[in-house]
Amino acid sequence: MSEMTEIIVDTTRRIFEDLGDPQTIINAKDDSWRAPLWAALDDGGLTRAWADEAAGGAGLSVSDTFEIIRVAGAHAVAVPLVPHLLAVWLCSRAGMALPEGVMTVAAPTGDALPTLAADGTLKGLIGPVAHVDQAGHLAVMAATADGPVAVLVAVDAAMSDPGSDQAGDGLAMVRLDGVTPVASASVDVTAEDVQALGAAMAAMAVAGAFEGALKMCVAYSQDRVAFGRPIAKFQAVQHLLARLAEETAAVVAAAASAAFALETAARPMDAFVDIATAKIRAGEAASEGGLIAHQVHGAIGFTADHPLHRYVQRMWSWRDQFGREAVWAEQLGRHFAAQGGDAFWKTITAA
Amino acid sequence: MSQAIQFDPIRLPDAAEDLRSEVRAFLADNAEHLDRPSRRGFDHEFARKVAAKGWIGLTWPKEYGGQERSFLERYVITEEFLVARAPSQVYFTADRQSGPVILKYGDEELKRQVLPRIIAGECTFAIGMSEPDSGSDLFAAKAKAERTNEGWRLNGTKVWTTAAHEADYMIGLFRTSPATKENRRHGLTQFLVDMKKPGIQTRPILWPNGDHDFNEVVFEDVDLPANHLLGEEDNAWMQATAELAYERSGPERFLETIAVLIELVNLVGPTPDSRAAEGLGRLVAQLFTLRRMSISVAGMLAAGKEPVLEASIVKDLGTVWMQKLPDICRDLGALIDRDLAARQRFEAALTSNMLIAPKLTIQGGTTEILRGIIARGLGLR
Numbered sequence: 236m237s238e239m240t241e242i243i244v245d246t247t248r249r250i251f252e253d254l255g256d257p258q259t260i261i262n263a264k265d266d267s268w269r270a271p272l273w274a275a276l277d278d279g280g281l282t283r284a285w286a287d288e289a290a291g292g293a294g295l296s297v298s299d300t301f302e303i304i305r306v307a308g309a310h311a312v313a314v315p316l317v318p319h320l321l322a323v324w325l326c327s328r329a330g331m332a333l334p335e336g337v338m339t340v341a342a343p344t345g346d347a348l349p350t351l352a353a354d355g356t357l358k359g360l361i362g363p364v365a366h367v368d369q370a371g372h373l374a375v376m377a378a379t380a381d382g383p384v385a386v387l388v389a390v391d392a393a394m395s396d397p398g399s400d401q402a403g404d405g406l407a408m409v410r411l412d413g414v415t416p417v418a419s420a421s422v423d424v425t426a427e428d429v430q431a432l433g434a435a436m437a438a439m440a441v442a443g444a445f446e447g448a449l450k451m452c453v454a455y456s457q458d459r460v461a462f463g464r465p466i467a468k469f470q471a472v473q474h475l476l477a478r479l480a481e482e483t484a485a486v487v488a489a490a491a492s493a494a495f496a497l498e499t500a501a502r503p504m505d506a507f508v509d510i511a512t513a514k515i516r517a518g519e520a521a522s523e524g525g526l527i528a529h530q531v532h533g534a535i536g537f538t539a540d541h542p543l544h545r546y547v548q549r550m551w552s553w554r555d556q557f558g559r560e561a562v563w564a565e566q567l568g569r570h571f572a573a574q575g576g577d578a579f580w581k582t583i584t585a586a
Numbered sequence: 587m588s589q590a591i592q593f594d595p596i597r598l599p600d601a602a603e604d605l606r607s608e609v610r611a612f613l614a615d616n617a618e619h620l621d622r623p624s625r626r627g628f629d630h631e632f633a634r635k636v637a638a639k640g641w642i643g644l645t646w647p648k649e650y651g652g653q654e655r656s657f658l659e660r661y662v663i664t665e666e667f668l669v670a671r672a673p674s675q676v677y678f679t680a681d682r683q684s685g686p687v688i689l690k691y692g693d694e695e696l697k698r699q700v701l702p703r704i705i706a707g708e709c710t711f712a713i714g715m716s717e718p719d720s721g722s723d724l725f726a727a728k729a730k731a732e733r734t735n736e737g738w739r740l741n742g743t744k745v746w747t748t749a750a751h752e753a754d755y756m757i758g759l760f761r762t763s764p765a766t767k768e769n770r771r772h773g774l775t776q777f778l779v780d781m782k783k784p785g786i787q788t789r790p791i792l793w794p795n796g797d798h799d800f801n802e803v804v805f806e807d808v809d810l811p812a813n814h815l816l817g818e819e820d821n822a823w824m825q826a827t828a829e830l831a832y833e834r835s836g837p838e839r840f841l842e843t844i845a846v847l848i849e850l851v852n853l854v855g856p857t858p859d860s861r862a863a864e865g866l867g868r869l870v871a872q873l874f875t876l877r878r879m880s881i882s883v884a885g886m887l888a889a890g891k892e893p894v895l896e897a898s899i900v901k902d903l904g905t906v907w908m909q910k911l912p913d914i915c916r917d918l919g920a921l922i923d924r925d926l927a928a929r930q931r932f933e934a935a936l937t938s939n940m941l942i943a944p945k946l947t948i949q950g951g952t953t954e955i956l957r958g959i960i961a962r963g964l965g966l967r
């Protein structure tokens with residue numbers, strides 16, 4: 236890790252420890268923690284991490300921005316940092332000025348893309364969009380007669396029907412019919428690129444949540460005494476935690492590899508194999524990982540007052556965003572099938 | 587946690603990718619040696635051809651005939667050979683494990699005597715650790731080495747010894763002192779054993795599919811010269827750690843059943859239905875992640891680190907995955923009804939790989955033992 240990266244990671248960690256610790260948030264019982272946390276992330280430049288310095292950003296690399304996401308994940312971040320950063324990326328890529336405040340993003344592809352008509356109004360139902368309740372603006376790709384463009388919409392101007400995801404955050408379908416975007420611009424990426432970058436970011440967030448959950452589980456197992464000894468001394472518990480550590484390692488490795496591939500990719504879809512892999516691997520890991528984390532904690536972990544559920548619910552909600560495992564797996568499978576068995580290994584080593 | 591788990595994303599350097607093209611050309615030129623029914627067989631002619639390319643002992647010092655090239659280049663040769671099912675049994679263990687042990691712990695005379703022969707593709711090694719009453723619990727080993735005027739005398743029995751019937755040498759673990767109260771790992775010593783010595787009897791033990799891979803090896807008053815002791819007397823347990831990281835994290839820990847996956851791709855064809863495509867995609871994601879992790883560990887080894895915890899994670903994830911792989915392919919391939927020739931090749935690969943699957947999580951340290959090592963790395967024991 237470079238010195239620069241270490242400073243960024245440390246800064247991020249400190250902000251979350253001071254203002255965004257899951258137990259503190261649970262104890263607060265209201266939303267009073269939210270504004271100070273976002274303000275601190277904003278002041279630290281983390282909310283505009285990878286925007287160009289000229290555009291008011293911090294000019295960080297993809298890898299460094301992904302490290303921020305990893306640390307945020309390791310604290311079960313409860314503010315919309317991940318969708319916001321993706322919106323920042325899309326605005327920057329399209330040369331649109333960054334609005335004040337929190338943004339979120341939607342990543343529809345293909346026929347699901349909203350359309351931007353010649354009269355400057357949008358049409359389409361998109362979603363589900365995470366954190367619409369927190370965000371002032373929403374960034375999304377839209378189809379026009381001349382090809383896809385990036386648009387920025389004021390959330391107030393659109394109709395949404397609020398629901399929530401597994402982590403209790405606002406998740407809603409958003410109707411854009413008749414809405415005039417606050418900005419629109421042509422951009423050199425496709426809707427698939429936006430979805431792919433979102434998938435890689437979600438995988439990294441899951442990786443962070445795994446690291447946070449593993450740390451909690453290890454600490455708890457050394458603390459909790461049953462039958463006269465710490466439960467960490469039971470081989471069955473040791474093997475559960477070893478499995479959790481393995482899945483953590485796999486998700487971290489896959490997500491870090493996707494970040495690495497993105498660093499040199501002209502467009503996110505150039506890193507398709509790494510990204511699809513990371514999203515699938517993260518999603519699969521979360522199935523078993525979340526359950527192991529709960530199993531090790533017994534009943535105490537299955538309470539609203541204990542912070543464990545925040546990690547597990549985050550893993551389970553992030554893995555649902557930007558395409559579930561099955562969606563990416565079908566694409567990845569088709570990609571390899573199209574090359575044929577003789578080229579299978581060459582395709583693996585070429586990525 | 588006593589130790590952070592580290593898997594930095596690294597990519598193979600250009601030199602390694604250049605070598606890959608050369609390796610693929612070599613394999614194409616030697617197609618008649620590949621994928622024989624006796625997989626990974628003892629093909630001495632092939633071993634000599636590989637040696638002629640300088641690909642055995644690639645990373646070893648030039649003074650013993652090595653090339654001093656990087657561990658990551660060796661990685662490429664290993665993975666390409668595995669996927670092509672090249673018969674590397676003659677030199678595989680010597681190249682991966684035994685040579686490096688001799689380099690580290692052997693005296694000058696042994697190095698000059700043995701290493702050039704390995705590099706020439708003329709020297710097969712066996713590993714003598716397990717015994718009838720000592721498997722996972724290596725420190726229960728009873729086969730003993732006693733001092734004589736000239737050196738050492740061996741007595742006892744080793745078992746499950748892969749390649750012993752073809753081996754020129756064994757690196758074996760023998761008891762030189764009883765274990766102590768304070769340290770039950772004390773008292774074992776590594777020796778280089780010339781398998782052509784009188785007093786050694788090797789008997790085949792067949793796998794359930796009839797293959798002859800491992801053996802029972804009985805030692806009766808086998809005399810060794812003094813300099814065949816490797817490292818420190820009674821302290822073999824301290825020498826094993828670094829070796830294990832090499833042994834556990836290589837591509838052989840997730841590629842052994844890859845043939846079924848390749849035949850599945852052929853079977854499903856270029857435009858599979860959703861079920862097959864999705865299932866295939868999930869397998870690719872697992873494989874691709876394992877390869878990234880394994881290369882990450884190779885990078886740490888190349889940088890002189892000892893990533894024992896990470897290597898154990900790769901081995902456990904890799905072996906459990908490749909063990910399940912034939913079964914998953916069996917299921918994904920079941921509903922495909924297209925190319926009869928592809929079906930036949932698939933079924934043949936499926937059968938042979940289903941039959942070897944059980945051993946994959948036993949050899950080289952069982953699943954349970956690996957998870958114990960990982961738990962120790964987490965600070966739980």
Ligand SMILES: Cc1cc2nc3c(=O)[nH]c(=O)nc-3n(C[C@H](O)[C@H](O)[C@H](O)COP(=O)(O)OP(=O)(O)OC[C@H]3O[C@@H](n4cnc5c(N)ncnc54)[C@H](O)[C@@H]3O)c2cc1C
Pocket residue numbers: 712713714715716720721722723745746747748749799800945948949950951952953954955
């Ligand atoms: C194909 C093959 C090739 C081999 N080649 C070689 C070779 O070349 N040289 C060599 O020396 N050996 C070789 N082996 C032997 C191999 O190293 C041993 O089989 C392995 O270490 C396990 O020992 P065991 O078979 O005695 O099983 P055991 O140790 O008896 O284990 C039986 C079961 O008990 C479990 N168990 C044991 N101890 C514990 C514990 N503390 N906690 C939880 N569970 C436990 C094991 O995980 C396993 O499931 C080979 C084995 C195979 C299958």
